[in-house]
Amino acid sequence: MEHALPTPAAPPRVVVLTGDVRPREMAEAERLGRVRYVREPQLADALPDADVFFMWDFLSDAVAGSWPSAGGPSWVHIASAGVDRLAFPALTESDVVVTNSRGVFDEPIAEYVLGLVLAFAKDLGTTVRLQGERRWRHRETERITGARALVVGTGPIGRAIARRLSAAGLAVCGAGRTARDGDPDFGVVKSVAALGEALAEADYVVLAAPLTAQTRGMVDAAALDRMRPSARLINVGRGGLVAEPDLVKALSAGRIAGAALDVFEDEPLPPSSPLWDMPNVIVSPHMSGDVVGWRDELVHLFTENLGRYVSGRPLRNVVDKRLGYVGSDAGPNHGGPNHEGQNQRG
Template sequence: MTSSTSSASDAVTVLVHGSEVARLARERFPALRVLSAKDTASLESQVADADVIVGSGIDFPPQVLDKARRLRWFQSTSAGIDAILPTCNRIRDLMVTNARGVHGDSIADFVMTGIGMMHWDFPRFMQEQSRKEWHTRPVPPISQKTLGVVGLGSIGAAIARRGKGAGMTVLGTKRDVSTPVEGVDRLLPPDGLAELLQLSDFVVLAVPLVPETTKLIGREQLRLMRRSSFLVNIARGSVVAESELVKELQAGTIAGALLDVFEQEPLPADSPLWTMPNVLVAPHVSGYPSDYSARLFEIFAANLQRFIEKKPLQNVIDLTRGY
């Protein structure tokens, strides 16, 4: 860094929830003042000094962020910012950036693995194996199936590319349909959701949680889907009306579901989703590769250099839209 950049960084205080990103920041930016906190008490004691915060809405609840008097930039450690949006909207001139680019490959891996498991009915194979039963059955090629991706941001686009790579016909919804998306055979606007549901064998939810997407999928939408189709949710639990999904799965309205997110997390022990034979439950892990901290830091470090040099940041969130 030049001396002017170094002096600029001297004036910046970064508060990080956790130790790994803080350690990497100190190594990359030795002139920077980096504070690290592990619990709410230490966050509250240091947040007033922070110009920059790195964390999530869970890390920085409203009562903590309300004390951030110097805060100019919030770097979210996740792609979604729904948990911090209400508080961030109360802080004037605040820039918010997300971790777009960290999750795409990992979530696409998870989705395609899950699609393969549901398509081949691996839960049934495993049950038959436990009983030492041998039952052969024909299964059509997955390339004959249609994948519908609801929301084609960086994560949805990565899923679409993987589906196309598997030979699937890919449909997708996006607010702006003027620009083609790689791997998507047919691009639909948000009001084309009903058509996508009717045509897809696998429906993947990859939208941000905003007012327009809260309970986007409920009884009415599920009944538009084919009885042989599957729902995959890697967005947010509240994108789906969970009680209605349970009832429709029990009724056989759709063939099954792969769920990585839920209205309440951890998923309560008394939820019927745990034991339903046509449901695969995962503990919100699809977007967390083993090198998550390193990936996140590279996004943050590039933006931190821009921040110090007073250049425009990348991955900036439009707080009026919520993504």
């Protein structure tokens, strides 16, 4: 499948949806193209004349309603790994090429997941609470060496998580589209279709899958009932992977031991959510991949791809719009066909 676009005859018109924070380090992009920065109210007016659309505000829900009925960009780049907010028919059924920011968040998210596993095993939340109360209460904690982790999602983020947890001593397996043995990062990968069996064996269930029609609500009451009472759920994928009311009930009833949630169906998480007050829940504000310098890395990736676009070379991180993520013909580093790197499956 060919993903190189025709070399533009003139500097391309680039529309950037900025949100509250405008991207920095855009000098090279401004040299390569005619860049226009817009907020949501100006988006519908700007898109029809654009050659390129850079969705810097990757949490915006305005793109579908602003998409032009005629004309518009030939290439869309989003400043996130997930592309679910671009999954509307006018775009997915078109010839527009979509690329994502795969690769920027892999290692930071893996580190964050390891931190959450340690926080649960070593009961760090209780330690911090007791310190605030000036209470000395000795407890025993858990080992992570030998604990079993199931990583749902075998793309680059899932693989980075698997490597990090394996290095810390956990026994890791994966769940992806295709069951297989001998995977270099997971060893064993089980089919998502047989997820229930894998859930029953895990001490930690880590969700790192993209949000698609097939994965939405995959962790529901039935899935939670299959988990061990001592197990913890960690979600760094998308909030829609979890049926949140079912999770609240399972946590309240003690059917699982805890959850660490970095993503939610509604963001920001409403103050009325019972998840805020649950002692066995860690809530974080969609920050697991956001380390110092992450915004500059996102701009660098877009600018590199813009250079490829203006010279007619294949783009990095081309998304298979049918699947909702970079497809199986993509290398782990470059995300498009005919690039160096081993094939990425799952």
